Amino acid sequence: MQARSAFHREHHRTGRVGWLRAAVLGANDGLISTASLVVGVASAQAAPGAILLAASAGLVAGAFSMAAGEYVSVSSQSDAEQADLAKEKQELATDPARERAELAGIYAARGLSPGLAERVADELTAHDALRAHARDELGISDLTRARPLQAALASAAAFTVGAAVPLALAAAVPVRLLPTVVTLSSLVLLAMLGGTAARLGGAPVGVGAARVTLWGAIAMACTAAVGSLFGAAP
Numbered sequence: 001m002q003a004r005s006a007f008h009r010e011h012h013r014t015g016r017v018g019w020l021r022a023a024v025l026g027a028n029d030g031l032i033s034t035a036s037l038v039v040g041v042a043s044a045q046a047a048p049g050a051i052l053l054a055a056s057a058g059l060v061a062g063a064f065s066m067a068a069g070e071y072v073s074v075s076s077q078s079d080a081e082q083a084d085l086a087k088e089k090q091e092l093a094t095d096p097a098r099e100r101a102e103l104a105g106i107y108a109a110r111g112l113s114p115g116l117a118e119r120v121a122d123e124l125t126a127h128d129a130l131r132a133h134a135r136d137e138l139g140i141s142d143l144t145r146a147r148p149l150q151a152a153l154a155s156a157a158a159f160t161v162g163a164a165v166p167l168a169l170a171a172a173v174p175v176r177l178l179p180t181v182v183t184l185s186s187l188v189l190l191a192m193l194g195g196t197a198a199r200l201g202g203a204p205v206g207v208g209a210a211r212v213t214l215w216g217a218i219a220m221a222c223t224a225a226v227g228s229l230f231g232a233a234p
């Protein structure tokens with residue numbers, strides 16, 4: 001009883017974790033890129049209005065870039081899945097005996113005895129042949145079925161949440177303090193996000209936090225260097 005309920009909870013967690021991890025990673029992107037932008041422009045001793053403008057433009061550009069990239073990537077995945085399903089449907093209609101043997105072969109390869117594999121193939125074919133082939137031959141389940149618009153909106157929203165932090169700091173903190181304040185608060189947040197993503201993925205928290213914090217520090221150091229170079233120019 002205990003073991004079964006533990007399995008049940010675990011099973012449901014897998015579906016949610018993918019979403020949460022994608023959201024955390026999107027927020028990471030928004031935070032690193034916008035914080036680096038603010039640090040760079042502020043290091044060039046730009047006027048407060050210009051820093052705010054750069055941060056806002058960075059947020060909008062990044063959110064749309066994430067949405068477009070995600071939409072294109074998930075759409076092409078969805079196109080490929082639809083094409084595979086159409087082909088499978090046609091094969092099932094034209095050569096059901098071969099498809100049945102194919103399915104039984106898949107279950108036998110996974111470790112079922114030949115007799116049981118045949119029986120499973122028969123029963124699943126009778127129940128919903130296309131679904132069985134989609135899941136066990138192509139690896140397409142309802143859970144992983146692609147939803148391009150949803151993925152695009154989720155990525156853009158996650159990016160915006162991450163980018164909102166340095167944007168708000170740019171609006172509130174004096175320019176001479178801005179590089180330090182944005183760098184320190186972003187590194188703390190990145191460590192928390194990195195640790196969360198690692199925990200959701202079942203990886204060591206410290207390693208995950210250190211990894212993303214290191215990359216954030218490198219990004220902000222680079223843009224600070226670029227900003228200082230331009231700021232020093234006459």
Ligand SMILES: [Zn+2]
Nearest residue numbers: 099102133137
């Ligand atoms: Zn098939």
